[in-house]
Amino acid sequence: MKQIFRQKMTRRTFFRYLVRLSLLAVLGLSFDQRNNLKVEKLSLSFPRLPPFFNGYQIVQLSDLHASFWVTETYLEEVVRRTNRLSPDMVVVTGDILTGPVNAFWKKWLPASERDYVPVVARILAKLQAGLRFAVLGNHDQGCGQQTVNRLAFSLKETGMTVLRNRSVPVSIGSDQIYIAGTDDSWFTSNLPQAMAGIPENAFTILLSHNPDIHIDARRVAPIDLTLCGHTHGGQIRIPFVTEHVLPISDPARYLAGLVREPHGYTYVNRGIGTLVFPFRLGAKPEITSITLRSG
Numbered sequence: 176m177k178q179i180f181r182q183k184m185t186r187r188t189f190f191r192y193l194v195r196l197s198l199l200a201v202l203g204l205s206f207d208q209r210n211n212l213k214v215e216k217l218s219l220s221f222p223r224l225p226p227f228f229n230g231y232q233i234v235q236l237s238d239l240h241a242s243f244w245v246t247e248t249y250l251e252e253v254v255r256r257t258n259r260l261s262p263d264m265v266v267v268t269g270d271i272l273t274g275p276v277n278a279f280w281k282k283w284l285p286a287s288e289r290d291y292v293p294v295v296a297r298i299l300a301k302l303q304a305g306l307r308f309a310v311l312g313n314h315d316q317g318c319g320q321q322t323v324n325r326l327a328f329s330l331k332e333t334g335m336t337v338l339r340n341r342s343v344p345v346s347i348g349s350d351q352i353y354i355a356g357t358d359d360s361w362f363t364s365n366l367p368q369a370m371a372g373i374p375e376n377a378f379t380i381l382l383s384h385n386p387d388i389h390i391d392a393r394r395v396a397p398i399d400l401t402l403c404g405h406t407h408g409g410q411i412r413i414p415f416v417t418e419h420v421l422p423i424s425d426p427a428r429y430l431a432g433l434v435r436e437p438h439g440y441t442y443v444n445r446g447i448g449t450l451v452f453p454f455r456l457g458a459k460p461e462i463t464s465i466t467l468r469s470g
């Protein structure tokens with residue numbers, strides 16, 4: 176032992192230890208951030224929001240990614256924090272499960288024998304809100320048709336409405352708005368079908384997992400608010416790098432947060448869970464609370 180302390184530390188050894196310690200610190204910090212939930216609160220004004228919906232609160236959850244490291248305890252905490260906000264409506268914008276979407280993901284995602292459909296259904300059933308909606312993400316649809324059908328059925332059993340290329344009206348008093356939802360853009364998304372039947376000039380909220388839906392949205396109809404996820408805010412956010420590797424068409428603009436559109440807004444939620452690695456850095460998991468305002 177004495178000999179170790181007697182060894183002279185060269186500048187090279189010192190830097191080697193410094194690099195190792197820094198790496199450990201970054202890993203520790205990013206492991207810690209993976210469950211460090213942040214509630215983002217926004218108040219957005221819309222010229223065509225009907226008066227009865229002034230003050231209406233929507234809470235958005237996205238990218239739960241139920242898997243062996245996104246624990247039930249953590250997801251239960253997400254539901255508790257959501258309920259504490261007393262929302263009028265809760266929406267879940269996809270990637271509830273963590274299925275592989277192609278050969279690349281089959282290689283990188285840990286294979287799991289566990290069936291997470293009953294797990295997420297049991298947890299999401301505890302969400303307390305007058306209305307609850309969900310759409311599917313690429314990692315839900317990547318689980319295969321059979322699992323997708325079971326997931327949609329189980330969520331419906333809990334009182335949640337799964338919007339698969341369709342819309343529903345929501346009324347308060349004599350006022351009405353529309354909630355539309357698409358399947359995932361990499362699979363069976365059909366925005367024209369989702370928007371069919373919505374009256375012209377009706378206030379419309381679109382739920383779609385992948386923010387690339389903005390490309391279709393600009394062609395189809397004016398949408399007041401589009402809620403998306405998919406990007407995880409980069410999950411591990413490295414300046415000037417993350418923006419170039421995200422699998423979306425305009426990562427610089429749609430990485431995370433609020434985007435002003437020619438008509439209305441898109442909001443990109445950073446998500447709840449993690450994918451491939453149980454790490455987050457510079458992109459904390461997020462519960463979003465959006466209050467709608469007229470004017």
Ligand SMILES: [Fe+2]
Nearest residue numbers: 238270405450
């Ligand atoms: Fe995701």
